[in-house]
Amino acid sequence: MLIYDSFPNRPPSHFTADRVARGAEAGSWQKAMRIGLPSAETLQGGSFKALILTVLLSVFMFQVLRTVGLRAFSMASETYTSGTHSAAFVTCPNDTVAKDLARGIVERKLAACVNIVPAIKSIYEWQGKIEEDNEVLLMIKTRSSKVPALAEYVRSNHPYEVAEVISLPIDQGNPPYLKWIGDVVPE
Secondary structure, X not given: OEXXXXXXXXXXXXXXXXXXXXXXXXXXXXXXXXOOOOOOOOOOOHHHHHHHHHHHHHHHHHHHHHHHHHHHHHHHHOOOOOOOEEEEEEEEOOHHHHHHHHHHHHHOOOOOEEEXXXXXXXXXXXXXXXXXXXXXXXXXXXEHHHHHHHHHXXXXXXXXXXXXXXXXXXXXXXXXXXXXXXXXXXX
């Protein structure tokens, strides 16, 4: 049998008469129906700690989400034309040659940045023989329009008879970084 009554001191209709008769805790239906903040009794012990933890995590997550949102907006608001910049690669016989070339390339504004990747193993054919050498790789970020001047500088300053200078156009990337390359390397 369902109790159907709208008086505030009576249990709602989903409480059965025999449940009330079995001695259901007085006021338990009122606690079950409460909406809002927990009572002082509930906040004792673990629930209070959980509430504090939730508040602290919310404050922290706000900062994280704000930072991510600002970075996404920054990336979306910059424009870049595919192929404007290139990544060029040059192999060198050792660290000394690599550092000298890298410094000269950046000083002459032929590139914004040169990464020196140590200890690569190159296997290639040269004058009819298979060769295997330890080399150092330069990874160069520049404007595509500067690749011919970059290649000429490397050919003029590299100890190899045939220096490797290859480039690939940059299709896309982090817009602020691509803008930086354009700012550092003039047309």
